[in-house]
Amino acid sequence: MxxxxxxxxxxxxEMLSAERGAAANTLAAYGADLEEAIAFMSSRNSALPAAGSDDLKAFxxxxxxxxxxxxxxxRxxxxxxxxFRFLHAEGLRADDPTGTIDTPRKGQALPKILSVEEVSRLIAQAEADIAAAGSDQERYQRIRFRALLELLYATGMRVSELVSLPERVWSGDGRFLMIRGKGNKERLVPLSLPARQAMADWIATRNAAWPANTDDPQWLFPAASDLGHLARQVFARDLKALAGRAxxxxxxxxxxxLRHAFASHLLANGADLRAVQELLGHADISTTQIYTHVLDERLRQLVNDHHPLAKSGINRDVAADNG
Structure with missing residues (x-):
């Protein structure tokens, strides 16, 4: 051989060390990877420097x-x-066998989601926190947080969109909100009854606490920050704390x-994919399609339960054999 x-x-x-100044751990990693390739080629009665594209694909x-x-x-x-580029540059190979090999791609990560029961626990905990508030300031903050939570789950907004909602988007009975999202595009989203009730509580609480000698708030969720509204990091921190208590x-x-949960729960209960795309503010439906993983089991069951030939498949096969 x-x-x-x-x-x-x-x-x-040696070239990597002398000419490129590669670190010792980098050299060790390259050495280990190439040693593994050497062992594989040896099992095929071949040598790594002479390996072809098919050999490397097999590896x-x-x-x-x-x-x-x-x-x-x-890696x-x-x-x-x-x-192999080194071998080619040194004149030890006339070609590069890796040129036709595609880099292995990571599968698209499925979004983490919460179950309906888990979201219900979060909301119930937020309501319990209001009842347990020890001061007016604490109650104010907790009513604001519950409104943010209900609004997020009811609309699937991005957190940056949520905390920076201008005051003018809230009007009338609050059945709809106009959200300005990425690319300055606007979309209209409906609010659930629980979200509308939580928002009504928040608006009443906020207005009662708003000093009479100041202008009306610019933001739906004003805060004493440089932005003038609640920071998304503050909401994210409070949400994690709520999860711990729940x-x-x-x-x-x-x-x-929670944005993922909004989309997944809608689809699982029969919502149209295009409608969910509009509600999320996705420019491309392919971005929304990642949520369809939640439909797999539901659709399989739907076919098994309702397709006119699904249950009789075995009988049809037997009949065909006997026919």
Whole structure:
């Protein structure tokens, strides 16, 4: 069998150290990745410097089969790319076999969501916190927080949109809000009855506390900050604290997770994907489609329960065999 390629790998690592100043841990990582490739090629009675594209694709496939994450596969492929470019630059290879190999891609991460029961616990805890408030100031802050929470879950707004809502968007009975989102685009969103009630409580509480000798508030949720309205970091911090009191791990809860919950719960209960796209303010429906993972089981059950031929599939197969 030909030389396994360790001599060429050592020369490559020396180049990285001398010419590029690679750190010791970087050299060790490259060395380990290439050593793994050497071992794989040896199992195929081949040598790494002579490997072709099919050999390297087989190596990546073997990594995937052994449970390596796409990020780990991509890192090892990166080491191979640099190694073969080095061989080509040194005149040791006439070609680069990695040129036709696609980098393994991470699967699209599904959004974290909360169940309906978990969201209900958050809201119930927010209401209990109001009842347990020890001072007028604490009660004021907790009524404001409950309104923010109800509004977020009722609309799926981005937290930056939520905290910076101008006062003028609230009018009449509050059945709808006009939200200005990304790209300065506006969208109209309806409010649920619980959200409208929570907002009515907040407006009444805020107005009662607003000094009579000052102008009307510019923001729906004014605060003593440089922005003039509640900071999104403050709301996010308070939301995690609420989760802890509701016996839900704080790491699972954030304003964006509630936005995910809004979309997922709507879809799970039969909402149209295009309608959810409009409510979320997504420019491209492909962004909204990530939430359809929640529909998989529901749709499977729907077909099994209601498709006229689904339950008789086995009988039809038997009848065909007997026919």
């Amino acid at each position: 030909r030389n396994s390629g360790r001599a060429q790998v050592e020369a490559f690592l 990546i496939a073997d990594l995937a089969g052994r449970g390596y994450a796409a990020s780990s596969q991509a 090892k492929l990166s080491a191979l790319r640099q190694f 016996q839900i791990p704080a790491r699972l809860v954030s304003p964006h997770v």
